Amino acid sequence: MKDEAQVIVIGAGPVGQSAALLLARWGIQVLVLDQRPGRARGGSKSICQQRDVLDIWAAAGAGKVAEEGLAWTTARTYHRDRELFSWTFEREGPLPACVNISQSRTEQILDEAIAAQPLIEVRWEHEVTGLTQDATGVTVRCGQRLLRAPYVLACAGARAQALRGALGVAFTGETYEDQFLICDIKADLPGWENERRFYFDPIWNPGRQVLIHPCPGGTYRIDWQIAPDFIPADADIARKIRQVVGDRPYELLWHSTYRFHSRVASRMRVGRVLLAGDCAHLVAPFGARGLNSGVPDAENAAWKLAFVLNGWAGEELLESYHAERHAAALENLEVTTATMRFLAPASVEERMRRRAALEGGRVAEVDSGRFAEPFWYADSPLTTPEPSRPFLGRPPKGALCPPAPGVILPDVLVPGGRLRQFTRDGFLVLLGDMCDSSLFVQVLGKVMRAPLAVRGLAEMDGTGSLAERLGAGPDEAWLIRPDSHIAAIIPHAGPEPVAAAMSRAIGGSPDM
Template identity: 55%
Template sequence: MHAEVAVIGNGPVGQTTALLLARWGIRVLLLDRRPSRDAIGSKAICQQRDVLDIWAAVGAGARIAEEGLTWTTARTFYRDRELFSRELTDPGCSPFPPFVNLSQSRTERILDERIAAEPRIEVRWDHLVTDIAQHPEGITLRCTTSRGQTEIATAYAVACAGAQGAQLRRLLGIGFEGESFDDRFLICDIRTDLPDWSRERRFYFDPEWNPGRQVLIHPCPDSTFRIDWQVPGDYDLDAEESTGELDARIRRIIGDRPYGIVWKSVYRFHSRIADRLRAGRVLLAGDCAHLVAPFGARGLNSGVADAENAAWKLAFVLRGWAPEALLDSYHAERHAAARENIDITTHTMDFLVPRTPELQRRRRETLDAVAADPTLADAVDSGRLCEPHRYVESPLTTANPEAPIAPGTLVPDVPITLDGSPTRLRAIARDGFLVVTTNPGAVAPDSPFPLRVVNAAGTTLPVGAVFLIRPDAHVAAVLPSVDDLPAALRRATARQ
């Protein structure tokens, strides 16, 4: 098979990129430096509803949602008392929960099954990319394998090599500015019986068993709990384990009940972003393009959104449906999304890990105030859950300040009837461009790419407006008439 796109990195972002490209009919070569899959560890555990929608488009969303766990109560503690708790409600009409907790390793195995069933994807492990040569017709990747050197020619590449992408960025001449935090975090996945905690997320500020720092506990499937401790920068896991202090650390939380450690690791938070997400014929996605603190689950979720953004644009360019200039909008849109995530997580880290006396004083005063008056709970920042970025400033978006739904946002997931069968809008919004209108006589303009008109009469969408939905389910334009569609379509595909 001669691949049109090489995807470098066989983690969940690379897997998603490959599956979405194959869905558009693109032949993909999926490369990874490792000899095989690392099927251990929770790693990224929280998958958002909009990401489940993306995975549903490649046949994996329902399975991941079914196997995952959604906690319903968020409890926050300060020292020896509970500050407040919140019950999570879901007023939406989506069949998917707002999020699920499922280990990254299990998510990867589910995506592997989809890849194995896709003839347009070839997987090659044991391929370390050591050089990238670009020329007008495509790119040549030089790879080192256990059997020697090999070269691979493709039209484009997507670098999804995760936090190990430093070599690829160097090859492409891409900077990766930002900062790393001094404190470390210890993760232990433990399997134990804690039925009262099975649907609760618990966040502890300054508990007596981790003074001056934080602890976060997430429930996961199969009676497994992920515990994150903030620890000093010189923390030594091996030493703590050998002295029995790790067992004591865990028992301060769970008591004398039996438990087993499924996985453990120590990591440091980073806040970094690539200065370019497009380097000629190579796009950067996921942790290869940006690293953020995990509070709010913005790592994997934003990486999957990168994958979808890159896939439909590469497909449109390769099919001749759009000019190569469309790829410039990948940087414009996803760099802005990464910058937003970094701004939000930096604010969170200033509260969770205050690095100056002033920030420490402000956090202490905030927590003391909430302890006295729980109605002030919104001042406590333990991580705002990730939401889809709004492409309001994108060059592909037709601005309309009067629109009932802001152009650039993810389309609302409203019920809709199509060909006499009930469905929902996001379920049909990823097969091409979609025109949604309450005008029963609306006809789509001629188009070289997939374009469909659906009647939104009877839905909760505003009457009268014409919605142009992109292949990633974001609103490209909200128009007064179908006569305005040609110009909006040209803008949305970088043809003007």
């Protein structure tokens, strides 16, 4: 790296890798530091990658994750040997709703993209031992070495106690008592190749749960909930696998045990330092809300840091990172805590309610996890509310949020690609047929220094059907952020109210 880094990213896991790629996409020079000697291989770890995260990775140059991942479609939930219910993902656009792929392969793909990006430098064996801030930047201490950058993005993982402590950030929450045994196996399991299976109280793990996920190449990930004091020996693992696969041949590829934590940082921005991923929040994995929340952290931080560093917005924009992503973390905590209370009841009353729900087939009360979804920034200081299009609250399980200010833009096919691909290079204004595009370009170009595109909805697809698919009115203007979230939907739109919404969306006053 010829010049001094503009952002130091601490941690070279998938969140740190994503952040580096997304910052470099905005022309920002990035230095990535990691305390490990190099990339560790092996183990599936975080496997479920949600559609909107695949979209982010595609924009970052890592579209191979979606291409190589196994796109499963159906989730089945059982009580013992009886199926309680199943559900399928709601289809939206060309990307699969979810793919399963090992974290180690995801990291390889992200590393390949980083290697092709001259604005990123990765330094292994750089343990961060201290941080100090002043009015112009952050000094990062790695032993005797001092490094400096205007901003730091901490993606240092769950064990970053010293870093959080140095920033005065609390990380309160709880640790669940039960352990979980996780195994990767290779086996031929006909009919299971595209289904996630969740078992409550199976005869081969009485009183606890088992989760089975298909992965690429005929491999499967199996999670057993096990007792807090159980130490599985090789014979125990073999017996447990046999109880799932029967007498079929199988190969054990990897195994580990762990406990779940539910914790959220008290602050995700401290001055010039932003916290992202497991460094900022830990949740139980049922619903795959860990990495699928960490990558949106990285995207949210990246475009805002880039706007500030490029002089397109004031530093006050960075406070919205905490406002938006901390709210997302609390939403994930609420959802996963409810799931864990059902999976591991803490009281007699909770155990009785769970038993009644499972044995009585009361499907609405059974909670095996709500799958990850993009958070809605309806209450963000960057969002301009519109009473005629209110956010309707958390959607039903498996459903999509109707378009509204704060909600992510639906991803649909248009000539030249997916709709969201046209949002990644700056702000995008989408106009109905009754709006004069030339007038908007003339006015908005004077008030926005950041990259800006103004497009007619009919122009986007050449038929006018895009407006119908979005539910956009002919006199409406839609302001779309660089992370594809809708900042404003303005009826009877003129350039001035759109300019005011644009000012709000980059952290300024809505009064022009």
